[in-house]
Each structure stands twice: as C-alpha cells, then as structure tokens.
Amino acid sequence: EVQLVESGGGLVQPGGSLRLSCAASGFTFDAYGMYWVRQAPGKGLEWVSAIRWDAGSTYYAESMKGRFTISRDNAKNTVFLQMNSLKSEDTAIYYCNFKSNRDYWGQGTQVTVSA
Numbered sequence: 001e002v003q004l005v006e007s008g009g010g011l012v013q014p015g016g017s018l019r020l021s022c023a024a025s026g027f028t029f030d031a032y033g034m035y036w037v038r039q040a041p042g043k044g045l046e047w048v049s050a051i052r053w054d055a056g057s058t059y060y061a062e063s064m065k066g067r068f069t070i071s072r073d074n075a076k077n078t079v080f081l082q083m084n085s086l087k088s089e090d091t092a093i094y095y096c097n098f099k100s101n102r103d104y105w106g107q108g109t110q111v112t113v114s115a
Helices: none
Strands: 003-007 010-012 018-025 034-039 045-051 058-060 068-073 078-083 092-099 103-105 109-113
Touching (some): 003 092, 018 092, 018 109, 034 068, 045 078, 058 068
Parallel strands (some): 010 109
Antiparallel strands (some): 045 058, 092 103
8 A cells, every 4th residue: 555654844933944754655666756745725736846766856846946955765765855944935734745557645744834
C-alpha cells in the first residue's frame, strides 16, 4: 500500500523557518519525482516545488524561489521542504505528492505563519 506521511508543520512567526518531511512507503521511491503542493484556506491547490527522482533537478514556484529548498534522501524514502523567510501568505496545508498510474497524496501538514 502506498503511503505518504507528512510532518513538520506548525505555527511560526513571519520570517521564521520550518522543515517539512514526507516519509514514503509502498512504492519504489527512487523511481519517481516528488512534489510539494499546498492549499491555503479557501483557495485551490497550488504547486510549490518538485524534485527529480535522483535529485538532479529541482523546481520551484516563482514566489518560493530563494526561500524554499526541496531535497530528498532516497536511502530513507523521504522528501523534505526547507522553508525560510516565511510569510503569512505561506499559511496552508502542505501535501507531498507523486504521480504513477494516478496521483498519490499524503494527509498534509498544517503550516501557520502568524505573529
């Protein structure tokens, strides 16, 4: 059974940092690119970042460039999202995702940026 389990969210002040983790199981992790996607309150899904299966390439939405860093540890079947210089508009539920025969999603982790 495919499982994606996000963790690391929480409440942080503007300008602060968080590191999200997504532990994967039930599939060949190092064969797939991985994605982070978020959903802010009352809004639709927003793509955040992606990383190639071998971490050879990384991609970011424009508003995250320079603040967020995606990485992965294929030995531990885990993908990370380091988020720095957080802003109130980064408040959202953050999901990890990959695409095989269909989209697979974790349960999400809540990130709240507030003073």
